[in-house]
Amino acid sequence: MFDTRRKKLLESLPSHSITLFFSGKAPYKIGDEKYEFSVDRNFYYLTGLDRENMVLALFKGEDLTEELLFIEQYDEAQAKWVGGKMFPDEASEISDIEEIYWVEEIMEILGSRISRLYDHEERVQVFADFTKQEPYQEDRASFTFCRELLKLYPYIELRNVAEKITRLRLIKDDIEIEQLKEAIRVTNEGILQMMKYAEPEMGEHQIEAYFDFVLKSNDCDHSFPSIVAGGANATVLHYSDNNQYVDDNEMVLCDLGASYEYMCADITRTFPVNGKFTKRQRQIYDIVLAGNKYIMSLVKPGLTLRGLNNELIRFYEQELGKIGLLDEEHSVQDYYWHGVSHMLGLETHDVTLSNYLLEPGNVFTIEPGLYLEEEGIGVRIEDNVLVTEDGCINLSKDIIKEADDIEKFMQSVKQE
Numbered sequence: 001m002f003d004t005r006r007k008k009l010l011e012s013l014p015s016h017s018i019t020l021f022f023s024g025k026a027p028y029k030i031g032d033e034k035y036e037f038s039v040d041r042n043f044y045y046l047t048g049l050d051r052e053n054m055v056l057a058l059f060k061g062e063d064l065t066e067e068l069l070f071i072e073q074y075d076e077a078q079a080k081w082v083g084g085k086m087f088p089d090e091a092s093e094i095s096d097i098e099e100i101y102w103v104e105e106i107m108e109i110l111g112s113r114i115s116r117l118y119d120h121e122e123r124v125q126v127f128a129d130f131t132k133q134e135p136y137q138e139d140r141a142s143f144t145f146c147r148e149l150l151k152l153y154p155y156i157e158l159r160n161v162a163e164k165i166t167r168l169r170l171i172k173d174d175i176e177i178e179q180l181k182e183a184i185r186v187t188n189e190g191i192l193q194m195m196k197y198a199e200p201e202m203g204e205h206q207i208e209a210y211f212d213f214v215l216k217s218n219d220c221d222h223s224f225p226s227i228v229a230g231g232a233n234a235t236v237l238h239y240s241d242n243n244q245y246v247d248d249n250e251m252v253l254c255d256l257g258a259s260y261e262y263m264c265a266d267i268t269r270t271f272p273v274n275g276k277f278t279k280r281q282r283q284i285y286d287i288v289l290a291g292n293k294y295i296m297s298l299v300k301p302g303l304t305l306r307g308l309n310n311e312l313i314r315f316y317e318q319e320l321g322k323i324g325l326l327d328e329e330h331s332v333q334d335y336y337w338h339g340v341s342h343m344l345g346l347e348t349h350d351v352t353l354s355n356y357l358l359e360p361g362n363v364f365t366i367e368p369g370l371y372l373e374e375e376g377i378g379v380r381i382e383d384n385v386l387v388t389e390d391g392c393i394n395l396s397k398d399i400i401k402e403a404d405d406i407e408k409f410m411q412s413v414k415q416e
Helices: 002-012 041-047 076-082 088-095 103-117 141-152 162-170 174-197 204-217 231-235 279-298 305-322 403-414
Strands: 017-022 028-030 055-060 065-071 099-102 125-128 157-160 227-230 251-256 258-260 267-272 363-366 369-372 377-380 383-387 392-394
Touching (some): 017 103, 017 141, 041 055, 065 103, 125 141, 174 251, 227 231, 231 377, 279 383, 279 403
16 A cells, blocks of 8 residues: 555656655653654655654656665663664564665765766756745754755755645545544544533533543544534634533534544534524524535535635525625625635645645545524534545435434433
8 A cells, every 4th residue: 555655656756856754753842751743644644654753765766766764773771661663674564665774874875875866967856845834834854854965965956745745645545535434433423422411511521521432442533622612612613622511502513533544534513412403503503504415516526625615605695695694794704704625634634735626536524614603603514525526425424414313313312
């Protein structure tokens, strides 16, 4: 699997090139304590390795390619404190890379390969991921390492590999789809447990605990910090405090997901804490649900996520107008201000390209919402879909979202 992905990437790269991917390091928090390590997803995508301070190097000459992996040496003394490093044979078995070296040797070995590729007529291109979300974001290893490499070998040219690896990651393979289905299955189980045990006056954090227990019981992590928002808190898009209590006749918006083998589910369901929608809650809920189904019906290759969002806005203009929420002072943007979709995969907001046209194999979210702060009503309904040749498959179809089904389930489990 991982060797196939590396082969596809190498096919897209020019000759006389070296491409580097870094697993990353956890930064120090305080003293000798570190933050939790989270592997660079591009590195993981190409190797399957989930360890700190590793480097993948791909070499492409005129008629020869090489794959090298650099790992930390085993330290017996350190192993007594925090566990041992990965041995070369284990790293090779997981990644299908035969040439394994110590990370301390990387500059010497890269230097020899650069000299071998350099012929004075065509400069050696060194690719790495130089993506930044913010201009003053702390530099990752790709920035610091390649600056040093450029000092030592000023005749190399640095290139950004982000677009090439993104195009690969946008199309999910069969293994990724199966991993995502498992993440969604666990997410479904967790949501049902939340609905089962939710009660008026219960804390958001207490409801959340039922979801957390299910994830731990299924050897899954969180895709992202869970949003469990009761009442008016649900009108805050990225509410994360989860520390308030939910009154009777309020709804709970749960935006959360399990992560299995780093494939991230991202599901939102909204339900009444007492198991019964009020008339107004049901009115708003049904509009959002209809929007969810409408956008899902439009999905096909060749569309853009922005285009789908524009369609949802047009839909809301019709539906909100019918119930008197739109006038000279109010527009759709007063009740809905986020996008209806984002790509999904090894990251919750997965990699994408500007104005990208959907292709079979893409996985993304469909998550319309409406937020009426003055009424304490926030509704979002989010599914995860796979683009096919002529439409899409709802991978989260088994997670109940019809208002009648939610009420029926919650009332039935309360009677047990």
